[in-house]
Amino acid sequence: MERLLQSVKISINENIYVKDPESSNLGKRIVEESILMIHDMGFESFTFKKLGMQIGSNESSIYRYFENKHKLLLYLTSWYWGWLEYQLVFSTNSIAAPSKKLGKAIEIVTKTTQKDSAFSHINEVVLNKIVINEYSKSYLTKEVDQENKEGYFTIYKRLVDRISEMIREVDEDYPYPSSLSSTILEGSLHQHFLKDHFTSLTDCRKANDPSQYFTHLVFNLLREK
Amino acid sequence: MERLLQSVKISINENIYVKDPESSNLGKRIVEESILMIHDMGFESFTFKKLGMQIGSNESSIYRYFENKHKLLLYLTSWYWGWLEYQLVFSTNSIAAPSKKLGKAIEIVTKTTQKDSAFSHINEVVLNKIVINEYSKSYLTKEVDQENKEGYFTIYKRLVDRISEMIREVDEDYPYPSSLSSTILEGSLHQHFLKDHFTSLTDCRKANDPSQYFTHLVFNLLREK
DNA sequence: TGAATTATGATAGTAATACTATTAATTTTG
């Protein structure tokens, strides 16, 4: 899989960035270090000035890649969902049986992220933690409708759509495939968060993953043909 | 119910505020107007200076009630969850049959908030919208563990706990009562958000509420005794 | 009532944020 992925580029809506960070060394370092810094200090405390200092570059240079840190967050999370979509498609493509396919899909999108060395400058494990902690902030804004219209959430929506399609394949009579799909994706992030910060609000532990919870939920809910 | 509630005060952890906003007229106006303003302009654009201007008071006076706007958000959302808990307990208290009780509970916590005139200065309908849009921001922070330790999320946790207890009463063998409960509460906010901004990601519409989705989900998942 | 206490208002000030603009230095490329 790694070899295959090496030639793949996750493609992000061009309006999210000013200049494609994949197109230069500085751009890649912006992405690489911003992931680590946002994880370390949280999105609120993270600034372009601090990032500039960290990578031995200048605040103004970073503004040539991203209008502001909100756009950078949109970029990072879009990349994550694109990466996850790739894993999903790749891993489920060859599975014919709808319920096996859906089972695999749920596993992929709910499990704790493992190291992936295909994209050398992006640490997916840390990026996954950013998504858990910060993704909601990218859409819980007053600009969400405008940004949605501009296609900033396309990849995420496509991912929800793919899973809801798989749900339909398993049980065409289930009345809430889209809601269930969005519940799996969003709920998985939430259960991972609870596991780390509010243990009493979840049954998910190290040994008892969100994967198991959602797998159990979905397959006890749908009536297979 | 209104008469009963008139003598009830939602009690909020005292460390969330500097001075109890319920203890004065200015305090109540701070709460009342901040709800409307956060709803109108979003939490990011909302400032104490703007609030001061709106209520014909001074920035510095508001700081005598709340340390910062994060604490104000904690206050408002805690109040909301306390209010919802009251509705929940009040409405389910007299129901003996576990599954009827749980059904009522789900209805209460997932439905669109209706007007409640018992607390004259708080607009619960608008507050519910704030909770949908802003609640995650109150805990998706680097300070969450510290603030959790200080009891800032007690009411919310108690609410999750009450519902997971009801789930256990219906099906003691269901292995994920806490996760299911937190999924209902968090997922309901999320479905309401999707209904307003990402209609393709949900099956919930005006006529087809998150209530129905979660009721269907829970009762098709649990095996009643 | 009137003195003391408390609450609120007005003003000023600070450090940090989130940028924009300009110019200089460096690197790339044709």
Next chain:
DNA sequence: CAAAATTAATAGTATTACTATCATAATTCA
């Protein structure tokens, strides 16, 4: 090697998120 493009350095602005101080208004309680 010159021209073009990229990056770095510096400075500057408006706003935010406060803190501090002092004046004034309202409350209370002796």
